[in-house]
Amino acid sequence: MSWETRFRLLRTSDSIESSRRDDILPTPPLSTVVLKSTSNPETNAGTENAVTVRHATVEFGGGRRSRDRVKAIDNVDIPIRAGERLALVGQSGCGKTTLLRVVAGLQSLTSGQCEHHNPGSTSFVFQQPALLPWRRVIRNVQLPLELQSGNHNAVSARDAATAALKEVELSDATRRFPYQLSGGMKMRVSIARALVTRPDLLLLDEPFAALDDLLRTQLGELVTRLWRAHRFTVVMVTHNISEAIALSDRICVMHDGRISSVLENPVTQSQRDASVERSEDVRRTPEFAEFYGVVSDQLREAAGT
Numbered sequence: 204m205s206w207e208t209r210f211r212l213l214r215t216s217d218s219i220e221s222s223r224r225d226d227i228l229p230t231p232p233l234s235t236v237v238l239k240s241t242s243n244p245e246t247n248a249g250t251e252n253a254v255t256v257r258h259a260t261v262e263f264g265g266g267r268r269s270r271d272r273v274k275a276i277d278n279v280d281i282p283i284r285a286g287e288r289l290a291l292v293g294q295s296g297c298g299k300t301t302l303l304r305v306v307a308g309l310q311s312l313t314s315g316q317c318e319h320h321n322p323g324s325t326s327f328v329f330q331q332p333a334l335l336p337w338r339r340v341i342r343n344v345q346l347p348l349e350l351q352s353g354n355h356n357a358v359s360a361r362d363a364a365t366a367a368l369k370e371v372e373l374s375d376a377t378r379r380f381p382y383q384l385s386g387g388m389k390m391r392v393s394i395a396r397a398l399v400t401r402p403d404l405l406l407l408d409e410p411f412a413a414l415d416d417l418l419r420t421q422l423g424e425l426v427t428r429l430w431r432a433h434r435f436t437v438v439m440v441t442h443n444i445s446e447a448i449a450l451s452d453r454i455c456v457m458h459d460g461r462i463s464s465v466l467e468n469p470v471t472q473s474q475r476d477a478s479v480e481r482s483e484d485v486r487r488t489p490e491f492a493e494f495y496g497v498v499s500d501q502l503r504e505a506a507g508t
């Protein structure tokens with residue numbers, strides 16, 4: 204089955220399919236997933252939500268033996284506002300990645316709904332950049348557009364890839380192969396590849412976890428700059444509280460498959476329209492320290508420690 208066909212098979216779980224998408228796409232090797240979206244004015248009335256997750260439950264494994272079944276997420280309700288940056292935090296195994304995969308349309312639900320309200324595309328950035336080693340940087344970035352159009356030599360795709368690489372400050376590396384790049388450069392290529400389709404929704408699954416602190420901060424600032432420029436909706440999984448505070452508008456604390464609290468982030472809200480570029484400046488503010496304490500307390504409370 205060609206990648207193009209596989210991508211067409213992926214779609215949002217408006218009415219949830221029972222077929223396992225995992226069977227279609229065992230480990231997505233690309234960071235970009237294009238989704239068809241639905242628009243339902245009734246369910247989005249009076250709101251500006253990009254996605255609404257309702258009573259979402261995902262159960263894995265066990266067959267008929269209920270004791271072997273795992274509820275990765277359990278009756279989760281979360282509206283994701285258009286243009287916001289939502290961070291998912293919580294202990295390992297609490298269901299963050301599963302929820303993100305549900306939003307991406309990569310994970311079918313056992314029950315409940317995930318509805319995308321606005322037409323547009325969704326891009327996914329994984330922890331591993333997963334670049335195709337035989338393709339030069341520019342052709343890696345072009346790939347989602349080629350898959351969308353079926354045209355492998357479109358000048359427009361090359362132009363869009365060139366522009367996306369400029370945005371991530373990699374104009375000098377367009378002709379290189381992935382093996383010629385550092386870890387941070389590979390991640391920037393992955394971000395450029397995610398942005399080249401001009402997504403409405405950007406999903407990040409611990410994208411910087413494998414990188415050192417400085418690089419992590421710089422890439423976080425890059426994502427903030429890109430978000431300011433394009434105002435797409437961002438949902439990000441992270442284990443790092445500082446990163447969640449620096450890069451989100453709301454923080455969703457999860458525990459044991461459930462959402463235990465959703466916190467409005469006062470730090471980025473006060474900085475939202477200010478031109479604070481260096482996240483170190485944000486991290487030094489008293490608001491940051493105070494909110495860090497609030498998020499830590501919520502995580503501890505959720506875990507009962």
Ligand SMILES: Nc1ncnc2c1ncn2[C@@H]1O[C@H](COP(=O)(O)OP(=O)(O)OP(=O)(O)O)[C@@H](O)[C@H]1O
Nearest residue numbers: 263264273274275294295296297298299300301302
């Ligand atoms: N494909 C699967 N088959 C069986 N169980 C799964 C599968 N995927 C996830 N799980 C289980 O579902 C639960 C939630 O997993 P998930 O990966 O969503 O957690 P997480 O919060 O992202 O964890 P981490 O922070 O360690 O990445 C865990 O108990 C996990 O073992």
